[in-house]
Amino acid sequence: MRAIFPCGALVWTLIDRDTNRDAVINFLDAHRLYVSDLAGQNFRPLSPEDATVLGWKWDSRAKELFCRRAPRHQRDGQYTDEDGADLLMARANP
Numbered sequence: 859m860r861a862i863f864p865c866g867a868l869v870w871t872l873i874d875r876d877t878n879r880d881a882v883i884n885f886l887d888a889h890r891l892y893v894s895d896l897a898g899q900n901f902r903p904l905s906p907e908d909a910t911v912l913g914w915k916w917d918s919r920a921k922e923l924f925c926r927r928a929p930r931h932q933r934d935g936q937y938t939d940e941d942g943a944d945l946l947m948a949r950a951n952p
Contacts (some may be wrong), residue, residue, distance in 0.1 A: 868894045869904075869923065871911055891925050 870892040877888040888910040894901040905911050909927040916923055 866896060868896060868898060869914070869916075870894065870901075871914070877910075893923075 871889050872892055873883055873885065873887045873889055875887065876883050878886055880886070888907075889912075890903055890907070891905040891911045891914060892901055892903050904923070905925060905927055906929075909929045912926040912928055914923060914925040
C-alpha cells in the first residue's frame with residue numbers, strides 16, 4: 859500500500875520478510891513503514907525491523923507522520939497483545 863502526502867513523499871506499508879518463520883510471507887508477518895520520493899526512488903525504512911506497524915496518520919498542520927507500532931519482545935516472531943504498542947513520529951523535510 860502507498861499514499862502520497864503533501865510533503866512530496868510516498869509512504870509505503872510493506873511486508874518485506876518472513877518474521878514469524880513459517881516459510882510464507884503474508885499478512886501474519888511484520889508490516890514495515892518506508893518512505894520514498896515521488897518517483898519511488900530513495901526508498902528508506904521509517905519503522906524498525908523488530909516491530910510491526912499497526913497504523914499511521916499524516917498530520918498536515920504539523921507536517922508530521924505518526925506511526926503506531928508494536929515492538930516484538932518475544933523472539934519467536936509472533937506479535938501478541940503482550941508486546942504492547944507505542945508511537946513513532948517523523949517530520950517532513952521543509
